[in-house]
Amino acid sequence: MLRILIVEDEHLAARRLERLIREIDSQVEICETLDTVQGTVAWLQEHEVDLIFLDIHLADGNSFSIFEKIDVSTPIIFVTAYDQYAVRAFKVNSVDYLLKPIEQEDLAQAIDKFKQNHTAPAPFDISALMQAMQSQQTAAAPVFQKRFMVTSGDKIKSIPIEEVAYFFGQQKYVFLVTKDNRRHIVDFTLGKLEELLDPEQFYRINRQFIIGYKSISNMFAYSKSRVKIELDPVSEIDAIVSIEKSKHFKNWLNR
Incomplete structure (x- = not known):
């Protein structure tokens, strides 16, 4: 029986991951589900498992700090929402990664890879992983979008990212709104913009x-633990953080 630890600070995401794992292999044992660095460190000091599913961003910090506190020899499958530049480093030592939202086919392949590579358990060298990740990040530092080309009538102009307040989608178009309240259509989906924008400065609060960060004028408590945001410049469409994003949004604000 495969014993698994899930470390994920989004309750719904953790429950979904557990359900998907059980659908793939009904014989697994989910030993525990944790949501903090501190709790994971304490638990691993007292327990052993065969495989860990580890979210990178937890409620109380980056999960890599776990390895600074204790030695971990258990193979790990990382779970990440957007860390595309470090993701190649996770391939060392048979470590895999899953991008949120997790697809069942990808999950099944990751579990199958683990089973094939660990029929004869070998020590897991987390220090090699950390060194590989650091080298990867040094060699391929993130390069985010610096400006956007837009058209205004028969004119073409380039808008520096510093002048952008926010983006929103409406019908079949995606609009860029500048800090001086000018609106331009951009030839990108919101999904693609998530990859292009610096996640320290921009956050996707919902599908629209x-x-x-600097476009936030005020924030108000909304129903079901959501947050309603008053934007600057003012948006005609309500900007409300979705339920599944609320917890991560608050963590993003608190960095």
């Missing part, structure tokens, strides 16, 4: 909006 990606907002810049």
Whole structure:
């Protein structure tokens, strides 16, 4: 029986991951589901498992700090929402990664890879992983979008990212809104913009909006633990953080 530890700070995401794992292999044992660095460190000091599913961003910090506190020899499958530049490093030592939202086919392949590579358990060298990740990040530092080309009538102009307040989708178009309240259509989907924008400065709060941190004028408590945002410049469409994004959004604000 495969014993698994899940470390994920989004309750719904953790429950979904557990359900998908059980659908793939009904014989697994989910030993525990944790949501913090501190809790994971304490638990691993007292327990052993065969495989860990580890979210990178937890409620109380980056999960890599776990390895600074204790030695971990258990193979790990990392779970990440956007860390595309470090993701190649996770391939060392048979470590795999899953991008959120997790697809069942990808999950099945990751578990199958683990089973094939660990029929005869070998020590897992987490230090090699950390060194590989650091080298990868040094060699391929993130390069985010610096400006956007837009058209205004028969004119073409380039808007520096510093002048962008937020993006929103409406009908079949995606609009860029500048800090001086000018609106331009951009030839990108919101999904693609998530990859192009610096995640320290921009956050996708729902399916319709990606907002810049400096565009937040006020925030208000909304129903079901959501947050309603008053944007600057003012948006005609309500900017409300979705339920599944609320917890991560608050963590993003608290960095």
